[in-house]
Amino acid sequence: MIRIDLSTAPTILLAPRVRLEAPRSEHAAAFADGVAATMPVLACVAWGLRPRDVEWAQQFCEDDARSVAAGEDLVFHVFERADGGWVGRIDVHTIDRKAARGEIGYVGDVRRAGRGLMREAALAVIELCFERVEAMSDARNARALHFAETLGMQREGVLRHHERDPQGALCDMALYAVLRSDARSMRP
Numbered sequence: 211m212i213r214i215d216l217s218t219a220p221t222i223l224l225a226p227r228v229r230l231e232a233p234r235s236e237h238a239a240a241f242a243d244g245v246a247a248t249m250p251v252l253a254c255v256a257w258g259l260r261p262r263d264v265e266w267a268q269q270f271c272e273d274d275a276r277s278v279a280a281g282e283d284l285v286f287h288v289f290e291r292a293d294g295g296w297v298g299r300i301d302v303h304t305i306d307r308k309a310a311r312g313e314i315g316y317v318g319d320v321r322r323a324g325r326g327l328m329r330e331a332a333l334a335v336i337e338l339c340f341e342r343v344e345a346m347s348d349a350r351n352a353r354a355l356h357f358a359e360t361l362g363m364q365r366e367g368v369l370r371h372h373e374r375d376p377q378g379a380l381c382d383m384a385l386y387a388v389l390r391s392d393a394r395s396m397r398p
Contacts, residue, residue: 217281230286233274240296242267244319
């Protein structure tokens with residue numbers, strides 16, 4: 211069963227080193243800057259194929275805020291508590307309320323990578339909501355798959371020729387999942 215009503219989900223989550231905030235238009239500049247810095251490693255993400263500006267990020271944040279207010283998705287921008295810098299964005303989408311599961315997505319600023327900040331944030335989100343959280347990624351996206359494993363997710367299989375990649379070719383998608391009870395033991 212779903213643990214929270216998404217329409218009344220917290221708009222702020224605190225973890226030891228990060229602060230997660232529901233999307234607001236004020237996040238747009240930091241989001242655009244972080245995505246711009248990360249573009250070279252976003253080849254498997256359709257919206258990561260071309261440069262994005264603050265106007266794009268503003269619209270993205272506004273769309274996310276509407277989705278969150280309607281209780282359709284969970285979305286958080288992640289900021290480092292020490293300096294307030296943008297660390298990344300985490301969302302939970304493709305939600306099946308009856309089965310108490312959702313799919314997590316994430317993008318982090320590569321300039322803050324390697325310190326476990328996104329991991330800390332993602333574990334806080336996983337603990338917040340569903341019994342089962344899934345991650346699905348292009349099977350060639352080693353960074354995303356490795357991140358899923360650091361969250362305690364287990365590889366459950368590969369969906370062959372499941373989606374089109376950003377270049378339009380059919381690609382295999384790797385499916386990972388974690389149960390909230392398992393993720394709880396991973397939290398710092």
